[in-house]
Amino acid sequence: MAAMREAKPVESRDPEDAVDLATRHLVQPWPYAGSVGAEARALIGEGDGIYITDGSGKKLIDGPAGMWCINIGHRREELARVMYQQALQLSYNTPWYTMNAPSAELARRIAGHAPGDLSHVFYTTGGSTAVETALRFMQFYNNVRGRPEKKLILSRGGAYHGSTYLSASLNGRPRDRDWMDGADDLVVKLTAPNPFHRPQGVTKEGFADFLVGEFRHTIERIGADRIGAFVGEPIQASGGVIVPPDGYLRRIREICRANDILYVSDEVVTAFGRLGSVFASGEVFGLDPDMITFAKGVTSGYFPLGGVVISERLLEDLRRSNHPDALFGHGLTYTSHPIGCAVALKNLDILETELLAHTQQVAPYFQAQLKTLEALPLVGEVRGMGLMACVECVADRESNDPLELDKDVGKRIDQHCHDLGLLVRPLINMCVMSPPLTITRDQIDDMVSILREGISRTMDDLRREGVWNG
Missing domain, CATH: 3.40.640.10 (Type I PLP-dependent aspartate aminotransferase-like (Major domain))
Known part of the structure; x- marks a missing residue:
């Protein structure tokens, strides 16, 4: 078998062209009737390790690992x-x-x-x-x-x-x-x-x-x-x-x-x-x-x-x-x-020789650091296991009721985190993280720090708009 030729980058395209083409021709998964076939979503241009780069060139931690799946990280040449x-x-x-x-x-x-x-x-x-x-x-x-x-x-x-x-x-x-x-x-x-x-x-x-x-x-x-x-x-x-x-x-x-x-x-x-x-x-x-x-x-x-x-x-x-x-x-x-x-x-x-043991080592730290977010009054619970976790936001901690919150609170947190360098997966009043298994302790610290600030900014938004008074 001949050796693989030196990898060349995929031909770059203008992000605005991709947005225009998607709006005119692409039907996205899970669309709403009011925008079906006429929407463009956040453009991702490339990935490397636990990071992705969006259409504007901004580098982000890939908090959901794509969709729970980029376990060994982006850009592994072996694969x-x-x-x-x-x-x-x-x-x-x-x-x-x-x-x-x-x-x-x-x-x-x-x-x-x-x-x-x-x-x-x-x-x-x-x-x-x-x-x-x-x-x-x-x-x-x-x-x-x-x-x-x-x-x-x-x-x-x-x-x-x-x-x-x-x-x-x-x-x-x-x-x-x-x-x-x-x-x-x-x-x-x-x-x-x-x-x-x-x-x-x-x-x-x-x-x-x-x-x-x-x-x-x-x-x-x-x-x-x-x-x-x-x-x-x-x-x-x-x-x-x-x-x-x-x-x-x-x-x-x-x-x-x-x-x-x-x-x-x-x-x-x-x-x-x-x-x-x-x-x-x-x-x-x-x-x-x-x-x-x-x-x-x-x-x-x-x-x-x-x-x-x-x-x-x-x-x-x-x-x-x-x-x-x-x-x-x-x-x-x-x-x-x-x-x-x-x-x-x-x-x-790769999993057997490298990442199963690494996951077992860093998972307790990942869970413990995320658990510190429960000090924020908007956060009702942080739960998870291994390298998957959820931050659930509630209107108050006595009832654990999410229904009185703005239904886009997860999206609000995601947007603030995106501005700060982290992609999370918003689920109504929740934010889910499942990063690539290659994540290190320092990168976990970065993720949690950004998430804390994103939640804090969301709390300020909700208070200012009178949606929440926690």
């Missing part, structure tokens, strides 16, 4: 070289009747990190299609086993599982579904496992007991013979980095096992280093799910790839069935894409 070399060797093969070596090797490596008997991998194009695949596999599994009625899916408030039709039907954030249809007849929603918004006077232990009791009673009410799967994120990421009560997930897993309900652990965000492990289900939460979905950090966002790790037990049940000719009629054009799998292999090398 660019692998992408180039694999494209020259084999750019694509149809997965319908051929295969490639990187996908098989990556499946072996992923299975080696998965808990329990999760030993096989089905590849997808991202997180939404990974969750969709897990659910369709559950349906197929129960059809083959002669249980066509066992198809209902248990999900929770605060959940985010994707944007494809079935995966989006699981989402538990109201604004995700206000104007969108879904498979509501297939999904049963449970209470969000959010200790910060538990009823007043209820302990965290009592709240966990309530959640488990609700889960058990729901199964009794509906019937275990009608419920096919429970899908849950170990930490609800887009719901505001909701860390569940201790032991709650293990108790849910035990109930699922006792009722022959498949437990699908959605690790699209938490896998591949975000919590210091390749998979958090086993090492962090003590779970052995029936399936784990993954995406984002598997390639650190350098190439679209996702997948589902599936229990050997489930596959053996299918192989032993009386329907050996039953077809799992599901697949994607880019399933097992050779470039994506080659990039993921190199990405996993």
Whole structure:
């Protein structure tokens, strides 16, 4: 293989041209009807390490790591070289009747990190299609086993599982579904496992007991013979980095096992280093799910790839069935894409040799420094785990009520932070951070310092406008 030619910068374009073209031709994701197809968003020109540069040339800390995904940081030449070399060797093969070596090797490596008997991998194009695949596999599994009625899916408030039709039907954030249809007849929603918004006077232990009791009673009410799967994120990421009560997930897993309900652990965000492990289900939460979905950090966002790790037990049940000719009629054009799998292999090398240990070392400092922001009167709670965290702003600390606040308080903080050199992810009254795993203690100090000033400036704005008097 010839050596990769010296990298040259992509041809520079006038930022104003990009803004004009986007306004005239580009439909952005998650648009509002009043501006759909006629908006331009903040332009990002380049990235390097934990930093990005916007269209005006301003350097910013990439607080969300893209979208929870740039785990090894921007501009890692090792991944660019692998992408180039694999494209020259084999750019694509149809997965319908051929295969490639990187996908098989990556499946072996992923299975080696998965808990329990999760030993096989089905590849997808991202997180939404990974969750969709897990659910369709559950349906197929129960059809083959002669249980066509066992198809209902248990999900929770605060959940985010994707944007494809079935995966989006699981989402538990109201604004995700206000104007969108879904498979509501297939999904049963449970209470969000959010200790910060538990009823007043209820302990965290009592709240966990309530959640488990609700889960058990729901199964009794509906019937275990009608419920096919429970899908849950170990930490609800887009719901505001909701860390569940201790032991709650293990108790849910035990109930699922006792009722022959498949437990699908959605690790699209938490896998591949975000919590210091390749998979958090086993090492962090003590779970052995029936399936784990993954995406984002598997390639650190350098190439679209996702997948589902599936229990050997489930596959053996299918192989032993009386329907050996039953077809799992599901697949994607880019399933097992050779470039994506080659990039993921190199990405996993970097995580294993460098960044898992680094994350475990800096994560306590990251969480402790962010926790100091609770001294600000606007901040109700700072919560998180590993290198993911959320700052939730409230109208007052007695009720923890966010509803009386300006609904754009997160965007206000983000704008101030952008001016100061930090990009955060605003979620109504919350700000989420999940920086690249390469972040150092000094860079954490910079991030927290900017965030503190951004929140302080927002408090001044709210007081001046009479929106908040804290």
